Amino acid sequence: MMNAQAMPNVDEQTLLDIKGLKIWYRTTRGNAQAVDGVDLIIKRNEIFGLAGESGCGKTTLARGILGLTKLPGYIEAGEAIYYRQVSGSSTVGQDLLTLPPHEMRQMRWRNIAYVPQGAMNVLSPTLRIEKQILDAIYEHSDMSKEQARARMLECMEMVGLEPTVARMYPHELSGGMKQRVTIAAAISLKPGLIIADEPTTALDVNVQQVILQELKDIAASLGVTLIYVTHDMAVHAEMADRMGIMYSGLMVEVAPVIETFKEPLHPYTQGLIASIPAIGGDRSRMVGIPGNAPSPLAWPTGCRFHPRCPKAMEICRETVPPMLEVASGHYVACHLYPTPISGATPASGATPAPEELN
Ligand code: SF4
Numbered sequence: 603m604m605n606a607q608a609m610p611n612v613d614e615q616t617l618l619d620i621k622g623l624k625i626w627y628r629t630t631r632g633n634a635q636a637v638d639g640v641d642l643i644i645k646r647n648e649i650f651g652l653a654g655e656s657g658c659g660k661t662t663l664a665r666g667i668l669g670l671t672k673l674p675g676y677i678e679a680g681e682a683i684y685y686r687q688v689s690g691s692s693t694v695g696q697d698l699l700t701l702p703p704h705e706m707r708q709m710r711w712r713n714i715a716y717v718p719q720g721a722m723n724v725l726s727p728t729l730r731i732e733k734q735i736l737d738a739i740y741e742h743s744d745m746s747k748e749q750a751r752a753r754m755l756e757c758m759e760m761v762g763l764e765p766t767v768a769r770m771y772p773h774e775l776s777g778g779m780k781q782r783v784t785i786a787a788a789i790s791l792k793p794g795l796i797i798a799d800e801p802t803t804a805l806d807v808n809v810q811q812v813i814l815q816e817l818k819d820i821a822a823s824l825g826v827t828l829i830y831v832t833h834d835m836a837v838h839a840e841m842a843d844r845m846g847i848m849y850s851g852l853m854v855e856v857a858p859v860i861e862t863f864k865e866p867l868h869p870y871t872q873g874l875i876a877s878i879p880a881i882g883g884d885r886s887r888m889v890g891i892p893g894n895a896p897s898p899l900a901w902p903t904g905c906r907f908h909p910r911c912p913k914a915m916e917i918c919r920e921t922v923p924p925m926l927e928v929a930s931g932h933y934v935a936c937h938l939y940p941t942p943i944s945g946a947t948p949a950s951g952a953t954p955a956p957e958e959l960n
Contacts, residue, residue, distance in 0.1 A: 616685055617795060617827050618644040618667070619695070623680030625659075625666045627898075628673075634898040636662040636675070638851035641925075644795070644829060649821060651842030651859065652831045653874065657895050658848040660831050661719060664797050667829075668716050669698055669706040686713060686794060711742040715788035717798040725772040725780055732768035735787045743791055757786040760820055778809035785813070789820060796821070799831040814841055835878050839863055844931075847871045850896055850906035853925065857932040867934040869911045905937065913938060 625637040637659040644650050652660045665671060667682050683695040701709065710716070718724055725734060732754065739750040755765055761782040772780055781801060788796050798817065802810040818841055821828045830841050838845050842859040847868065855868040866872045873891035893910040896902050902909055908918040917937050925935040 614693070615645045616643055617646045618642075619681070619683040619685070620644075620663075620667070621681045621683070623663065623666065623682060623699075624678035625662050625671055625675060626678045627675045629899065632899050633678075635678075635851055635901065636898050637666060638898075638901070640680075640848075640851075640853050642846060642853060642856070644827060645844075646794075646827055647821075647825055648843045649818065649828045649830060649841055651838035651845035652829060652848065653833065653835060653838055653845055654848035655833055655874075655891075655895055657898075659851040659898075660833075660848050661799055663848070664716075664799050664829065664831050667698060668710060668714060668797060669701065669703075670716070684709070684713065684795070708742065711738060711788075711791045711793065713793050714795045714797065715791070715793040717784050717788050717796065717801045719799045719801075719803070725783060727772050729771070730768070731770055731772070731775075731783055735768075735783070735790060738787055739790050753790055754786070757790045758782075760789065760823075761786045761816055776809075777805050778813060781805060781809075781813055782816075785817060785820070789824060789826070792824060793826065795827045795829065797829045797831070800833075802837075803832070803834075810837075817841075835874050847874065850901055851898060852906065852935070854907070854936070855932075855934045856925075857934075861929070861932050865932075867928065867932070867939060868907075868936050869913050869938075870907050905935075 620640055620642040623637055623640045624635065627634040627636055640659075640663060652664065654660050662671070662675065666677065671677060677699050680699065682698045684698050685693050685695045687693050696709075698706065698709065698714075725731075732751075735754045735757075736750050739745055739753060743750070745753065754768065758765065758767060763779065763782050763786065767775065767779065767783070775783070784801070801817075802813050805813065814837065817828070820826070830838070832838065838859060844857065845859050845862050846853050847855040847862075847870065849870050855862070855866070855871045862871065863875060866875050870891070877890050891910060892912075896906060896909065904920045905911070905914070905918040905923050908914040911918065915937060921937070923935045923937045925933050926939060926941075927933050928939045
């Protein structure tokens with residue numbers, strides 16, 4: 603098997619181990635360093651929420667893991683080791699970033715499925731729903747026609763679609779139904795990991811609520827790990843077990859979702875949470891984050907958040923804060939928290955050392 607690796611430093615709960623991942627875009631004005639040194643471990647059977655403002659690199663990261671980085675984007679450095687069981691309890695890791703295209707195509711759908719941004723527009727308008735789902739099943743599995751059809755109908759039922767929908771064309775479906783079709787297709791081959799990138803953004807709030815709950819239930823019942831990408835912190839509060847906050851191409855805080863909301867440590871995370879509108883709450887207390895996100899063509903020195911940070915100190919302008927575990931399972935990259943708790947080690951999500959950025 604290509605790129606198979608032993609599993610020396612990750613525990614059995616590790617599904618995906620992203621190390622030092624940098625995804626850059628070549629532009630006429632230099633390299634846009636969209637993802638710039640992300641380390642992250644995704645565990646089996648969890649819902650991991652990936653958050654941050656538009657342009658922070660979260661979609662680039664999600665697509666990069668799936669081998670969908672397109673020119674002028676390219677992998678500058680790093681690994682994304684996916685661990686899967688091959689027989690019995692034996693597990694091998696494969697670096698998704700170095701798999702040949704035909705092997706990556708096999709991994710997609712079978713092992714890792716993607717529900718993309720704007721999923722409602724990815725369905726071909728000229729093909730019946732059944733053709734679109736069945737073609738994907740045939741291409742990525744060796745199921746017979748009967749097995750594939752049975753599996754399609756099973757998945758459609760799981761997302762609340764009547765069997766009659768299979769014979770319809772996309773224009774005959776509502777936005778919510780089209781979204782359900784993309785989810786049914788994503789789960790059709792029982793992948794170990796689904797990456798859903800803002801799948802409900804275009805839906806009205808009521809439909810969004812129903813689909814989020816369905817996605818959560820499906821992940822639990824199938825034992826699928828879900829990486830859910832959205833800037834919407836309220837959705838993360840509802841969906842995620844753990845979450846990671848990205849800012850300017852880096853992970854700045856990783857923690858269980860309850861801790862993220864109860865005790866956000868990074869000033870950027872605090873700003874994101876403070877800007878969530880509360881229904882019936884005191885709107886005068888809703889605070890935005892001042893300033894604009896910097897350009898990936900020229901990140902600020904030191905902590906990249908320092909030009910916008912209300913708590914910035916002198917050291918912040920010069921030195922990149924390392925990611926440290928400051929409480930059990932709670933990692934933050936900020937000079938306000940210079941000392942890890944006793945026995946804690948720098949997170950595997952560590953921000954690169956300053957010299958690595960130069
Ligand atoms: Fe703010 Fe400094 Fe922490 Fe960055 S390192 S978030 S500038 S306090």
